[in-house]
Amino acid sequence: MAGIREPRTETDRQSIAFRVNGRDVSVSSSPLQRLSRVLREELGLTGTKVGCDAGDCGACTVLLDGDPVCACLVATGQAEGCEVTTVEGLADTFVGGRLQQAFLTHGAAQCGACTPGMLVAATALLERNPAPRQNEIMDAIGGVLCRCTGYRKIIAAILDAGVKDGVVRDDASAGAAAISRGADAAVGKRLVRLDGKQKVDGSEIFGADETPASALAVRAIRSPYHRARFRFGDLAAFVRDHPGIKAIFTAKDVPGKNCYGVISKFADQPVFAEGEVRHRGEAVAAVVGEAATVDALEVADFPVSWEELPPLIDIDTALATGARLIHENRPGNILVRGRVVRGDVDKALGASDAVVEADCETGFIEHSYIEPEAGFARRVGDRIEIQACTQSPYMDRSDIATILGITPERVRIIPTAVGGGFGSKLDLSVQPFLAVAAWHLEKPVRMVYSRTESIVSTTKRHPARMRLRGGCSKEGKLLALDFSADFNTGAYSSWGPTVSARVPVHASGPYYVPHYRALTRAVHTNLVPAGAFRGFGVPQAAIAQEQLYDELADRVGMDRLEFRILNALDDHTPTVTGQVLGEGVGIRACLEALRPKWQTARREAAEFNSNAASALRRGVGVAGMWYGCGNTSLPNPSTVRIGLKRDGRIALHQGAVDIGQGSNTIVTQICADALGAPIERFDLLSGDTSITPDCGKTSASRQTLVTGKAAQMAGEKLRGAILKLAGACDCATLLFSEGGITVRDGDKSHMFALGNSPLDEHGYVITSEATFDPPTSPLDKNGQGVPYAVFGFGAHMAEIEVDTELGTVRVLKVTAAHDVGRAINPTLIEGQIEGGVAQGLGMALMEEFFPGKGENLHDYLIPSAGDIPPVESILIEDPSPIGPFGAKGIGEQAVIPTAPAILNALHDAIGIRVRKIPATPDRVRAAILAAHKEKGKENVRG
Ligand code: FES
Numbered sequence: 001m002a003g004i005r006e007p008r009t010e011t012d013r014q015s016i017a018f019r020v021n022g023r024d025v026s027v028s029s030s031p032l033q034r035l036s037r038v039l040r041e042e043l044g045l046t047g048t049k050v051g052c053d054a055g056d057c058g059a060c061t062v063l064l065d066g067d068p069v070c071a072c073l074v075a076t077g078q079a080e081g082c083e084v085t086t087v088e089g090l091a092d093t094f095v096g097g098r099l100q101q102a103f104l105t106h107g108a109a110q111c112g113a114c115t116p117g118m119l120v121a122a123t124a125l126l127e128r129n130p131a132p133r134q135n136e137i138m139d140a141i142g143g144v145l146c147r148c149t150g151y152r153k154i155i156a157a158i159l160d161a162g163v164k165d166g167v168v169r170d171d172a173s174a175g176a177a178a179i180s181r182g183a184d185a186a187v188g189k190r191l192v193r194l195d196g197k198q199k200v201d202g203s204e205i206f207g208a209d210e211t212p213a214s215a216l217a218v219r220a221i222r223s224p225y226h227r228a229r230f231r232f233g234d235l236a237a238f239v240r241d242h243p244g245i246k247a248i249f250t251a252k253d254v255p256g257k258n259c260y261g262v263i264s265k266f267a268d269q270p271v272f273a274e275g276e277v278r279h280r281g282e283a284v285a286a287v288v289g290e291a292a293t294v295d296a297l298e299v300a301d302f303p304v305s306w307e308e309l310p311p312l313i314d315i316d317t318a319l320a321t322g323a324r325l326i327h328e329n330r331p332g333n334i335l336v337r338g339r340v341v342r343g344d345v346d347k348a349l350g351a352s353d354a355v356v357e358a359d360c361e362t363g364f365i366e367h368s369y370i371e372p373e374a375g376f377a378r379r380v381g382d383r384i385e386i387q388a389c390t391q392s393p394y395m396d397r398s399d400i401a402t403i404l405g406i407t408p409e410r411v412r413i414i415p416t417a418v419g420g421g422f423g424s425k426l427d428l429s430v431q432p433f434l435a436v437a438a439w440h441l442e443k444p445v446r447m448v449y450s451r452t453e454s455i456v457s458t459t460k461r462h463p464a465r466m467r468l469r470g471g472c473s474k475e476g477k478l479l480a481l482d483f484s485a486d487f488n489t490g491a492y493s494s495w496g497p498t499v500s501a502r503v504p505v506h507a508s509g510p511y512y513v514p515h516y517r518a519l520t521r522a523v524h525t526n527l528v529p530a531g532a533f534r535g536f537g538v539p540q541a542a543i544a545q546e547q548l549y550d551e552l553a554d555r556v557g558m559d560r561l562e563f564r565i566l567n568a569l570d571d572h573t574p575t576v577t578g579q580v581l582g583e584g585v586g587i588r589a590c591l592e593a594l595r596p597k598w599q600t601a602r603r604e605a606a607e608f609n610s611n612a613a614s615a616l617r618r619g620v621g622v623a624g625m626w627y628g629c630g631n632t633s634l635p636n637p638s639t640v641r642i643g644l645k646r647d648g649r650i651a652l653h654q655g656a657v658d659i660g661q662g663s664n665t666i667v668t669q670i671c672a673d674a675l676g677a678p679i680e681r682f683d684l685l686s687g688d689t690s691i692t693p694d695c696g697k698t699s700a701s702r703q704t705l706v707t708g709k710a711a712q713m714a715g716e717k718l719r720g721a722i723l724k725l726a727g728a729c730d731c732a733t734l735l736f737s738e739g740g741i742t743v744r745d746g747d748k749s750h751m752f753a754l755g756n757s758p759l760d761e762h763g764y765v766i767t768s769e770a771t772f773d774p775p776t777s778p779l780d781k782n783g784q785g786v787p788y789a790v791f792g793f794g795a796h797m798a799e800i801e802v803d804t805e806l807g808t809v810r811v812l813k814v815t816a817a818h819d820v821g822r823a824i825n826p827t828l829i830e831g832q833i834e835g836g837v838a839q840g841l842g843m844a845l846m847e848e849f850f851p852g853k854g855e856n857l858h859d860y861l862i863p864s865a866g867d868i869p870p871v872e873s874i875l876i877e878d879p880s881p882i883g884p885f886g887a888k889g890i891g892e893q894a895v896i897p898t899a900p901a902i903l904n905a906l907h908d909a910i911g912i913r914v915r916k917i918p919a920t921p922d923r924v925r926a927a928i929l930a931a932h933k934e935k936g937k938e939n940v941r942g
């Protein structure tokens with residue numbers, strides 16, 4: 001198995017002429033070659049992205065004689081004599097240029113991988129319909145998938161760029177103009193993202209967009225079976241017989257250790273399997289050679305024979321007594337257990353006036369970022385350089401060093417732009433294959449995953465099987481929660497230990513639960529490894545716990561929102577780990593912000609449902625959330641360096657990888673205000689292990705808090721150094737100019753000319769560096785301690801409509817209240833919330849991945865523009881005493897409460913709970929029929 005490939009023959013090339021972006025071009029290509037490939041590889045127009053090569057994602061959308069088409073489905077011969085417009089050509093058109101500006105102003109581009117396709121599709125719409133309505137916009141962009149934004153800001157941007165009431169408005173450019181003039185304080189402003197321009201003009205470099213001209217192609221040979229023994233045939237003869245193939249690498253070619261893993265203590269994943277594969281899609285070899293030959297290789301011809309073996313697929317089989325061990329050193333196939341215990345849960349349940357028991361199951365979820373994994377590597381003397389998409393450059397560096405058997409200092413990781421990650425690009429993908437091949441061949445090598453290869457081989461959200469018992473008093477005070485969960489962690493550890501540790505800390509939800517027991521296990525099976533996916537298991541736990549709390553509220557006859565408000569944590573109540581946060585606990589404010597909307601929505605739903613003749617039923621649901629920012633009870637530092645340059649500009653070295661969430665902009669905003677400099681003075685250097693200090697991984701909602709705090713400290717330190725030189729007070733103003741700084745302190749003014757200043761070892765006039773590590777403490781054997789320094793809080797309300805005959809659920813609106821401490825950039829925060837809502841909606845109603853089936857974006861459905869309702873974001877600012885300017889994280893927080901709010905709304909609408917998630921139409925319909933059947937029995941009994 002190696003994914004979908006199309007043959008590229010060199011023999012059927014012909015000259016094909018067409019126009020691209022107003023320019024005549026002629027290419028030598030097979031007329032059957034995909035237009036997307038010719039645009040990218042022959043013409044260098046890499047703004048056209050390839051997310052699937054199958055017409056499913058729309059990232060490759062271009063205009064062909066004015067009509068939007070998927071360039072991956074257009075044969076180049078079909079373009080002969082036509083006019084092709086790509087994202088690179090949009091700025092030259094009135095509509096395209098306006099759209100690009102509107103996308104910037106509205107924050108409609110996050111990672112940017114879908115942005116070219118969106119812009120092109122929107123251009124086609126506005127060219128033929130300058131004043132589209134919202135539903136026409138949704139139709140027009142319906143074929144272009146976005147995994148980050150939740151589409152609402154894209155729709156708003158397109159509306160803005162169009163004509164309204166017969167007038168072409170200039171709103172689209174107003175926001176950016178305000179920014180370019182600069183502002184006194186950057187924190188709190190809706191600044192356009194600093195890396196936005198390259199996302200809308202197509203010049204952003206993603207993993208597959210750049211490669212040395214002479215690079216050889218790398219292709220992995222992967223297992224078609226969940227478990228199998230394998231033997232290679234004559235590999236040397238295979239290379240000899242295929243002139244375009246230069247080498248084949250297997251486990252014996254790994255120069256260092258054939259083992260890696262994101263948590264070194266649990267590292268267990270081989271670069272190449274040895275003798276037996278543990279999951280479908282596991283690599284056994286890598287073929288390296290000329291791209292045309294490697295692409296055309298029929299995998300069936302590769303000399304490997306497989307002996308399929310019975311796999312362990314589900315948790316029960318893997319846990320069964322006597323079950324074969326997937327890893328010899330992990331008895332019972334249990335990777336790790338998690339535990340948080342407080343009080344006496346059994347006694348408290350016994351004393352409760354109401355007790356509810358429930359179970360709940362969720363499946364694998366595929367990350368479905370639009371950019372499949374890609375990159376290139378080259379050996380430079382005794383060093384290796386890898387340029388690829390990643391969320392964690394320093395972790396990659398350390399693992400690649402182990403794999404090659406060299407020191408980390410001899411590995412350079414250069415992250416490209418990341419076309420969505422959501423946790424999966426924390427794990428290595430193309431990097432080990434590239435490293436081994438480049439190391440041996442001493443030539444640059446390139447690897448680009450196909451969509452299928454990405455889906456079969458990269459990590460997923462953990463399937464969870466959860467069981468709960470909760471108890472409360474008749475007044476609705478929560479007394480106890482007993483939670484247990486098994487997670488199917490697949491064949492290798494990845495982030496299984498983190499999920500097992502994080503979930504018990506969070507499974508209470510943001511409520512005071514005096515008696516608590518949460519036990520988790522990560523269980524190995526022969527399936528694709530489950531890893532990090534926005535929330536590390538907490539979204540699964542929230543689905544279970546928030547539904548249980550609704551049932552408890554119902555049992556004691558309380559309003560479901562008021563039940564949550566009554567039990568909400570506050571600054572002085574201890575969490576389930578015994579931590580008292582002291583300040584910045586904003587859950588009650590979030591829930592109370594929903595109250596008026598909740599009451600209105602409930603009343604409106606009841607009115608709608610009074611029409612008993614209709615098969616449609618409406619419901620309203622609510623769910624709360626909390627999420628600890630950063631690693632659980634582990635060191636978690638970020639280091640930021642800033643340097644004052646002779647030209648009066650400031651270099652900001654921050655190694656946080658911006659995967660679309662906006663850390664490039666947010667960290668700079670924070671640093672700018674800490675220093676007291678306008679944001680325009682900053683030159684950003686991000687994410688390159690040779691030039692930026694370690695800012696840790698982009699995950700766990702830690703970059704705003706941890707790297708942001710380090711940036712604040714570095715900014716304040718540099719400010720302090722400048723003020724000291726001037727002998728000025730803290731309140732002095734810094735004025736930066738070309739080649740100098742003026743310090744204004746009351747009536748006094750000190751001017752420093754920097755042009756001839758001596759430079760320090762970093763090459764700056766003054767360098768300031770700061771490290772921040774959030775204060776946490778280890779958890780004891782009962783999980784008591786301080787797992788996180790800062791939590792983010794939130795609550796979502798979902799309004800839905802259920803078609804009881806079809807079992808379909810339509811989400812009408814989501815209202816999302818989040819305590820973000822301090823909204824550093826409200827536009828970017830809203831973008832995170834809207835994107836989180838979209839992923840939560842997919843989790844609740846649509847998404848489930850079955851290993852071995854539907855390994856593409858045609859069968860695996862994620863929400864498209866038409867699925868996403870309006871989202872109203874309410875930003876609460878209850879400052880964290882620790883976070884930069886009071887800020888907390890929002891990345892994972894945004895996704896957690898949506899699914900339980902929708903599932904609670906489903907119950908509110910039809911009185912039925914679907915225990916196996918997602919609540920797809922067949923499951924909803926089956927639950928309705930089962931309930932009818934049960935009711936019929938009761939009627940008979942009655
Ligand atoms: S790459 Fe063409 S539709 Fe996905």
Ligand code: FES
Nearest residue numbers: 111114146147148
């Ligand atoms: S911004 Fe749309 S996929 Fe990332």
